[in-house]
Amino acid sequence: MTDRLRRLGRRIAVAARRVLRVAKWESARASGGVDRKTLAAGVALLLVAGGVVGVGVATGVAGLDVDRDVYRVGVDPGSPYADAIEAEPSLRAVSAGRASLGDTADAVVVTVVRPGSEDGGAIDPGDVESVVVRATDTQKGEAAAASVREAVEAHNERLMRAEPNRTAAFPVTVTLRYVGRTTGFDEGTTLGGDGDQTSDSDGSTGGGSDGGDGGSDGEGGSDGDGSTTDGVGSVGGSDGSDGDGGFAVPSIGGAAFGADTVGSPGSITPPFPFTSLLLAFVFLVPMNFLIQAYGSSILDERTNRRGEPLLVTPLSPAEIVAGKTLPYAAAAAVVTTLIALAVGGGALSVIAVAPVAATFLGATFVGAMFARSFKELTFVTVGVSVLLTTYAFVPAIFTNVTPVALVSPLTLVVFDLQGEAVSAGEVLFSTAPMAVGAALLFGLGLGVYREEDMFSQKPVTRKFLDALAVRLSPVPTGGAPLDRRRLRALGGVAFLTACTIPFVFVAELLAVAVLFALPVTVSIPVLLVTIAFIEEVAKSVGLYAGFERGVFERLDGVAAGDGDGTLRVALAVGLASGTGFFLAEKATAVVQAVGLTDLFLGRAAFGDVAGLSGLPPLALAALFFAPLALHAVTTGLASVGASRGRTAYALALTLATLGHAAYNAGVVSLG
């Protein structure tokens, strides 16, 4: 036993040394490729651009207003509204005399002056009786009119902030508190703490975040500070039982950016973590540069058979790939840590970004293994960037809205930047699926890290099938039904299918997200069919690869009369694949249900389990195993199709999808 352990240890040490050697070679080569001249040119470019933009910002020429001057508003230059329009970047003032609605202006501001006060020249703001905005009868006109209203509101807000009589300018002070319904009133909510002390410090936080909002609320904040004691007094006075209620932000809301607790109504900010979100995005930016260099490096091995010498060394493909990836992973870790230090994130941010970086690298590795040319790699890299950035970023937008946001590790970064506590279960839920996905991607790419695939110009689809088929082994037709070799082969099939689960979930999530905008009557049926299709493809594509690459015997390949055996193999692998999918699906369900019962997502997904507790055991068992039967039947069908060739596969897949969708529809209508 100890002997074996020692041998294992030695083997690991050897492997580690080999990986490190490849890594050293790779990083030397990488720094050679991007030589000092290139680096200097890049830095110089950035400096020049930074200087130009900086000067632009300083002189007021620049501003990131993409909506600058998109609406043209006719306004009399003498009208007090001209200032308000002028101050709003998205509006461009057109002299009312020359503006014709619909042609040179989208809206016209008509100022109605109190009778008797017209004197021909400029209009005094106090003399304005009312105002009418006439807009064209188009969406654009309506949008322009709404912008005018916003511009006037902002203008008034600026006026009032300069007002010496603060009581008249801001007659209402608001104290905002968040209270959980279930916990009741007397329990202080999460971050509140107790008493006056908290309310005081909260008041100052409110002022601080106001300043951070970009100056517009700066004075409002200081005003809020002044009235803090006022507000607190009123809380204590109006209801004594609330003494320790404290001012709290929602438990998943932001502390610094989420909510001001005391201030004028205008300074209330809903719990939306805009700044944290923006900073979280900064973590994603360097990944896009990193994967470009990484993808080039992998594809470089494949052009001109450059990687061949490495392949013939005693190094295993896994060691080569690990070594080649290590410098880039290290670079990602270093950059992430630096960004975390710069934006004030902690270790949690780094941990959360790690699986994202790994997935970026893994997806690029697969892309570079499949691509036939640099051009193709460019498209693959762009695709990886776009898909992963949206997948990581979009859920994080909903950080404070729904726990489903935790499907993206970036949500953890947002939490971290907001200073929120996150449970270990949440961290695991957020990072583990992506980490597993990255590992599976590397596994997929490794399958084709061999001579016959690396240096050939096969189309992407064929290489993909190769990568899958490499993981399968032939199913013997003869012999005992529970032969060890056969069981192992079928187990391999089941495992391969089980590995598709993370990708199936991602694809289904994306399908839901994309179809979200459609009306329900269209989106539900489309969604049912799409999800059925995704699952059917996931279950049978490996089998198709097996038949196509000759791992499993095909009908045309064997002697006549043995078709029976082929059919049996097809059904057996179909059954194995369906079972693998079913088990993996249930395993994820169990993991989620156990670890995440407090999560909304867990409850939503497994509410049906809880609701069924009243049923007799037999019916429960039937309900539990119904999906197994479904998966086995549909995959068996697709498998038989796959064993007969491409057309038959497509046909069988369509049938299986329709059957699956019908089953899903039945379940939905029953539920």
Place this chain on the structure above:
Amino acid sequence: MDSRLTIAGRELAGLRAEKTILLAIGIQLFIAMFSSFLVVGLVSMYDPGALDGAQVEVAAAGDAVDDLERAASEVPGASVTAYPDADAARGAFERNAADAVVVTTRRESGRVSAVVTAPDATVETTVIVVQLRELLRTYELNERDARAPFLEDSPLPLPERSDTSPYFTFTYTVLIPLLVFLPVFISGSLVVDSITEEIDQGTMELLRVAPVTLAEIVDGKAAAAIGIAPGQALIWLLLLEANGTSVANVGPILALMTALTALVVAVAVGISAVAPDRRAAQLLYSVAVLVLFGGATAMAGGPANAVARLAIDSADAATGVLVVAYAVIAGAAYLGVRRVVAAEGLGR
């Protein structure tokens, strides 16, 4: 001229064989479809009241309930129910009969203090808080009006509310520029790939043996890359048109984006001549494009803003001048790079 067309045709044939152009269009389709989801998500965060049917029920108690009710009648998404005292209002909140509680107290200083209770950590919290803000701001305006004689500058009367879709501005100022410029970046990247690949595989030497000049090779590659960009953009604009988003000035938009493509392609040719290794070239190209577009967008009249104004039909003579200016700059840049490359050669 013939040899240039041949080279351009070869480039396009390569793209067609790899079917990568389909992938590019797929990516754009994904962005377009996803952005509709993104927009709904973002907008619902910024302005949840914009979503249909967001109606917030407020339980009110205290001195100024009547004024609050009056303010609620002016705000579309909020309704106020008066309760005799704070405890009754809280009871309604606890029973889920109300989404939020507002208790108002008139203070001796003349101010009104409003204690607002919103539910903690539910999906609707953001929506409720935004609607409450709207309600309280309206209330504040009314109160301010009543105190107007004490103010030095009286606030300007507000125009009436208009029904508008928050997606409208986003579509024109973000989505359309994004869709129009994505092909620009891809085209430049393609040129970098095409040139570095020829150098890497040694086929550039073969091409040089053929009776074509270096300038013609560059022309052919650039022509292919510039040629595919407006087509992709046009598909997008037509798709948007079919979806009910009318895009004005399609011609000038395509002219502007073609000019930018030529500019980016010139940058790409220059970079791949200086750094023939693909990794270095792509890295430099990305940085350069980022700098170029980041800088240009930050300037007044940047390309993104120009496209937005053209598309929404708010363009003026200045925008037209801008398009011409971009075309001139792009042409000058391309000719300059081409001359330098022809003289100095590729991949020294």
